[in-house]
Amino acid sequence: MNTEVKKSSDFSKFILLLRKLFSGKIYPLVIALSILISHSFSVEEFGITVVLSTVLLGLLVCDDLKFFIAPLTYSLFMFSEKSVATGKYYEKPYLIAIACGSLVLISFFVAHFIIYRKNIKFKGFAKSKLLLGFTLLSASALLNGCLNFKEYQLGNILYALAFVFSLLGIFFLFSVNLNKDATLTSHLMYVLFLMSALVTLELFIAFTNQIQFANGEIVKESVKVGWGMWNNIGGVLTLLLPIHFYYATTVKRYGAIFYITGLISYGAIVLTLSRSSLLTSSLILLICVVISCFFGKNKLINRIFTGALFTLGIIAFIVLWGKISSILGDYLSRGLDDNGRFEMYLHGLKNFLSHPIFGGGFNSSYATEHQFIIFLPYRYHNTIIQMMATCGSVGLLSYLFHRYQTVKLFIKERSLSNVFLTLSIISLLITSLLDNHFFNIYPAFIYTIILVVIEKNSKNNGC
Numbered sequence: 001m002n003t004e005v006k007k008s009s010d011f012s013k014f015i016l017l018l019r020k021l022f023s024g025k026i027y028p029l030v031i032a033l034s035i036l037i038s039h040s041f042s043v044e045e046f047g048i049t050v051v052l053s054t055v056l057l058g059l060l061v062c063d064d065l066k067f068f069i070a071p072l073t074y075s076l077f078m079f080s081e082k083s084v085a086t087g088k089y090y091e092k093p094y095l096i097a098i099a100c101g102s103l104v105l106i107s108f109f110v111a112h113f114i115i116y117r118k119n120i121k122f123k124g125f126a127k128s129k130l131l132l133g134f135t136l137l138s139a140s141a142l143l144n145g146c147l148n149f150k151e152y153q154l155g156n157i158l159y160a161l162a163f164v165f166s167l168l169g170i171f172f173l174f175s176v177n178l179n180k181d182a183t184l185t186s187h188l189m190y191v192l193f194l195m196s197a198l199v200t201l202e203l204f205i206a207f208t209n210q211i212q213f214a215n216g217e218i219v220k221e222s223v224k225v226g227w228g229m230w231n232n233i234g235g236v237l238t239l240l241l242p243i244h245f246y247y248a249t250t251v252k253r254y255g256a257i258f259y260i261t262g263l264i265s266y267g268a269i270v271l272t273l274s275r276s277s278l279l280t281s282s283l284i285l286l287i288c289v290v291i292s293c294f295f296g297k298n299k300l301i302n303r304i305f306t307g308a309l310f311t312l313g314i315i316a317f318i319v320l321w322g323k324i325s326s327i328l329g330d331y332l333s334r335g336l337d338d339n340g341r342f343e344m345y346l347h348g349l350k351n352f353l354s355h356p357i358f359g360g361g362f363n364s365s366y367a368t369e370h371q372f373i374i375f376l377p378y379r380y381h382n383t384i385i386q387m388m389a390t391c392g393s394v395g396l397l398s399y400l401f402h403r404y405q406t407v408k409l410f411i412k413e414r415s416l417s418n419v420f421l422t423l424s425i426i427s428l429l430i431t432s433l434l435d436n437h438f439f440n441i442y443p444a445f446i447y448t449i450i451l452v453v454i455e456k457n458s459k460n461n462g463c
Helices: 002-023 026-040 044-061 066-078 082-088 092-115 121-124 131-142 154-176 184-210 230-250 255-271 274-295 298-321 319-327 329-334 341-354 364-369 384-413 416-431 442-456
Strands: none
Touching: 002 044, 026 255, 026 329, 044 066, 044 092, 044 329, 066 442, 082 319, 082 329, 121 154, 131 154, 131 384, 154 230, 154 274, 154 442, 184 230, 184 255, 184 416, 184 442, 230 255, 230 274, 230 319, 230 416, 255 274, 274 298, 274 416, 341 364, 341 384, 341 442, 416 442
16 A cells, blocks of 8 residues: 555656656757757658657646647747758648647647646636637638628638637637746746747758858848748747847846847848848837846846947948948848838728628638738738738727737736737737738747736736
8 A cells, every 4th residue: 555655656756847847948948959950950750759749748747738838839940941842741641640640639638628627717718808809800810701702712711710729729728728827927938038049040050051142142032941931030030039138137147148149139130131020120129228228137237238239330330331231232222112012002902992891801812813822811911901801890890909908908017027028019010010920820829828928927817
């Protein structure tokens, strides 16, 4: 009898140890390194194996989904340009493997929710201040183009389902099974910081073996890393830029290191040649620098650092202007050219006027004509125009109501950590006024998780 009790006690200690490893700093780092290796050497099978096997184990031993934030938000970044260019992921064997892996993952999620059913907080989810906005936005997406009978296609509902999952689906998962504790925000910040480092390293590695130069100038069309091209890379890095300055503002001893990593991240954004990301990140960088100089633990050193770097930057800019203007010639040649966006906006408005209630749908004639990726619809490079054109007045009003609820949350929760998380969301929203990021599915995962964590830490939230 004593032996059985001892075995049971040892097993419980082992489970607690695994749970600690999964919810701590080691697991996100392991996932990030595995994905970096997979991407760098085009061995995605390795990354998929590591992610899937550890997630399945985590679902069995962890009592909430805190551990799942890293693999969920990192996984896309394992797919390299070399592998994507082969088109193998559209082939039957891979599609079957993806389907089987998805079924196994779903079954383990069901097991997790059964095992830890006492932890599931449906009441907290129902009381969420953001639930109605997420629900209305999701409903309007599902209703996209429903009165445009002539052009309604399967793609309308398939993309809508993916979009809804990235918002309401992720919101539900983490709202009901993410424990509110003192380490939740710090864990999210750590995961997002590693994500920024991961994407930056992938971009820098691409410059060593893939990205091309012509007459000393970066060829914009070659700025690709497999899972995304220049705008996608710039958009993700811009979204994550405030996280560096959160650490620069709050970490007493090593804050200057994160100030430097923030500047490196900004430099990476510049190198993507994404104008929307450059404009947004420049504004966000300025705001972050001002906050770091007047708030937090490192005000004095950050002021000194900012002054010194600003002076050195001006000198370097003057001395090296010839080389800088050559490398970044794409910015200078394009300037404020709209790159066809005004035409897109005009078509979007026409689509809205033709179908003012539920929109023309994600797969309307103009969208289908310009579709360039299987499954993804044409995006209008502007969130407002996108909602109007594809989901009509219903979509636009639901988006504005959702935005009202998020702004209300931001105003109420003004801790320093929430300020930087809010700046991350603002980064995404601004770049999405000139690009597609909000509708690219994976940025919405990050967006939704940030909102869940901010609300979880709300003093008025009972989750």
